[in-house]
Amino acid sequence: MSSWLPEEIIVDMEPALLNYCKDFIAKAFNEEKTDKAIADYIRSKLVEKEEGKWNVIIGRNFGSQVVHSSRRYGYFHVGEMDILIWEA
Numbered sequence: 001m002s003s004w005l006p007e008e009i010i011v012d013m014e015p016a017l018l019n020y021c022k023d024f025i026a027k028a029f030n031e032e033k034t035d036k037a038i039a040d041y042i043r044s045k046l047v048e049k050e051e052g053k054w055n056v057i058i059g060r061n062f063g064s065q066v067v068h069s070s071r072r073y074g075y076f077h078v079g080e081m082d083i084l085i086w087e088a
Contacts, residue, residue, distance in 0.1 A: 004025070004078050005022075006021075006077070008076060011074045013071055013073065017049075021085065024045040025042060029078055042056045042085065046085065053087060054086070055086055056083065056085050066088075069088070073085070073086045073087075
Protein backbone atom coordinates (compact mmCIF):
# COMPACT_ATOMS: atom_id res chain seq x y z
CA MET A 1 0.00 0.00 0.00
CA SER A 2 1.36 3.40 -1.00
CA SER A 3 1.47 6.26 1.41
CA TRP A 4 -0.10 9.37 -0.11
CA LEU A 5 0.96 12.44 1.88
CA PRO A 6 -0.72 15.68 0.81
CA GLU A 7 1.59 18.64 0.26
CA GLU A 8 0.12 22.00 1.25
CA ILE A 9 0.25 24.51 -1.62
CA ILE A 10 -2.09 27.29 -0.46
CA VAL A 11 -4.03 26.90 2.78
CA ASP A 12 -6.42 29.16 4.69
CA MET A 13 -7.62 26.78 7.45
CA GLU A 14 -7.49 26.45 11.19
CA PRO A 15 -4.71 24.00 12.19
CA ALA A 16 -7.14 21.36 13.51
CA LEU A 17 -9.16 21.37 10.27
CA LEU A 18 -5.96 21.30 8.20
CA ASN A 19 -4.68 18.21 10.04
CA TYR A 20 -8.05 16.52 9.67
CA CYS A 21 -8.10 17.27 5.92
CA LYS A 22 -4.60 15.93 5.40
CA ASP A 23 -5.52 12.70 7.21
CA PHE A 24 -8.61 11.95 5.15
CA ILE A 25 -7.02 13.08 1.87
CA ALA A 26 -4.33 10.43 2.45
CA LYS A 27 -7.00 7.85 3.34
CA ALA A 28 -9.02 8.72 0.22
CA PHE A 29 -6.02 8.14 -2.04
CA ASN A 30 -5.27 4.82 -0.33
CA GLU A 31 -8.85 3.52 -0.32
CA GLU A 32 -10.52 4.86 -3.47
CA LYS A 33 -9.73 4.04 -7.11
CA THR A 34 -11.18 6.90 -9.22
CA ASP A 35 -10.86 10.67 -9.10
CA LYS A 36 -14.62 11.01 -8.56
CA ALA A 37 -14.58 8.51 -5.68
CA ILE A 38 -11.67 10.35 -4.06
CA ALA A 39 -13.48 13.70 -4.39
CA ASP A 40 -16.72 12.19 -3.02
CA TYR A 41 -14.85 10.71 -0.05
CA ILE A 42 -13.13 14.01 0.78
CA ARG A 43 -16.36 16.01 0.49
CA SER A 44 -18.34 13.54 2.61
CA LYS A 45 -15.73 13.69 5.38
CA LEU A 46 -15.78 17.51 5.33
CA VAL A 47 -19.58 17.66 5.53
CA GLU A 48 -19.54 15.06 8.32
CA LYS A 49 -16.94 16.98 10.34
CA GLU A 50 -17.69 20.63 9.57
CA GLU A 51 -21.10 20.73 7.85
CA GLY A 52 -21.61 23.54 5.33
CA LYS A 53 -21.45 23.68 1.54
CA TRP A 54 -18.09 22.12 0.71
CA ASN A 55 -16.67 21.73 -2.78
CA VAL A 56 -13.84 19.51 -4.01
CA ILE A 57 -12.01 19.51 -7.34
CA ILE A 58 -9.37 16.93 -8.11
CA GLY A 59 -7.28 16.59 -11.24
CA ARG A 60 -3.98 16.95 -13.03
CA ASN A 61 -4.57 20.23 -14.82
CA PHE A 62 -7.28 22.74 -13.99
CA GLY A 63 -7.78 26.43 -13.38
CA SER A 64 -10.06 27.91 -10.78
CA GLN A 65 -11.40 31.14 -9.38
CA VAL A 66 -13.47 30.61 -6.24
CA VAL A 67 -14.94 32.62 -3.41
CA HIS A 68 -14.59 30.85 -0.09
CA SER A 69 -15.56 31.31 3.53
CA SER A 70 -12.79 32.60 5.77
CA ARG A 71 -10.44 29.87 7.03
CA ARG A 72 -12.15 27.32 4.75
CA TYR A 73 -9.81 26.86 1.76
CA GLY A 74 -7.10 24.36 0.89
CA TYR A 75 -5.09 23.57 -2.22
CA PHE A 76 -3.01 20.41 -1.99
CA HIS A 77 -0.78 18.27 -4.19
CA VAL A 78 -0.75 14.47 -3.90
CA GLY A 79 1.32 12.36 -6.28
CA GLU A 80 0.49 13.75 -9.72
CA MET A 81 -2.89 15.15 -8.62
CA ASP A 82 -4.02 18.50 -7.26
CA ILE A 83 -6.92 18.86 -4.82
CA LEU A 84 -8.83 22.07 -4.27
CA ILE A 85 -11.18 22.20 -1.26
CA TRP A 86 -13.33 25.13 -0.21
CA GLU A 87 -16.51 26.03 1.59
CA ALA A 88 -18.79 28.46 -0.23
